[in-house]
Amino acid sequence: MPTVARVKERRTSVDVVFDHLYKSIVTLDLLPGDKISEAEIAAQFEVSRQPVRDAFSRLENLDLLLIRPQKATEVKRFSLHEITKSRFVRASVEAEVLRRAAKIATSADGLSLDAALAKQAQAVADGNYQEFGKLDYAFHKELCKIAKVEFAFEVISFEKANVDRLCMLSLSKEDRMEQLLEDHRAIADRVKAGDAHGAVEVGMVHLSRLDATIDAIFERNPDYFDT
Incomplete structure (x- = not known):
């Protein structure tokens, strides 16, 4: 089974983080309203905060994350x-x-x-x-x-x-x-x-x-x- 490090050789860190979070959201491992931490995700994938921030932005564009200044990022509730x-x-x-x-x-x-x-x-x-x-x-x-x-x-x-x-x-x-x-x-x-x-x-x-x-x-x- 490929490791995260090997996967990164073929894809960017942003892709890896995005794919993981996207799957977690659409399969309901992360439920509407759940809060997620930029720092914790970065530590989990052993990357800097920037690729996590970029992955969050892509998910926000898909209307799957709610990102607000000075507040915790959370999984978007249904509209x-x-x-x-x-x-x-x-x-x-x-x-x-x-x-x-x-x-x-x-x-x-x-x-x-x-x-x-x-x-x-x-x-x-x-x-x-x-x-x-x-x-x-x-x-x-x-x-x-x-x-x-x-x-x-x-x-x-x-x-x-x-x-x-x-x-x-x-x-x-x-x-x-x-x-x-x-x-x-x-x-x-x-x-x-x-x-x-x-x-x-x-x-x-x-x-x-x-x-x-x-x-x-x-x-x-x-x-x-x-x-």
Whole structure:
């Protein structure tokens, strides 16, 4: 297994710290409102404070950290306004991706979707929600590739970052992997059949699955949200 020192040979210290903190935040090892120390992170990775500061800045740009002068840096709480905005943008982009994918998907593309679904099914069988989350990303990226608009995934992934933690709460707390897998299967079926309207319809239902989860999480853990 590579050590941090060896990893640094291939990546900058900022990359190493950023990747570690990003993963910790989106997988909920660090919860909304948790405080993190620049000095402690620097000591953990045996680096100066500057790369940690730069990593913090990148995370702030992704709306994952709240940095305030003379106050402790903390993991950003959920914002209902930002979640609504991100999901609107993502839904608009994904709808067009699905339309295009359904119109031009080839038999080879269908096989790629089938392979992606098989991996997701294994993650469900294993109860591995973190792996399922990664495969969810890969599935939507594959749809962009099929639609020949790979650049669209940059928009999707940026907006997805705003709700990733809620998605992980949904997968880990609500155990809805099976439902999401069935959505993916339905999307793939319609794309392979060339049914653009059906693909968009199922895709929008898929994206709406989080609505009830957001309400449930807000009721159960209101401190996870901005007041």
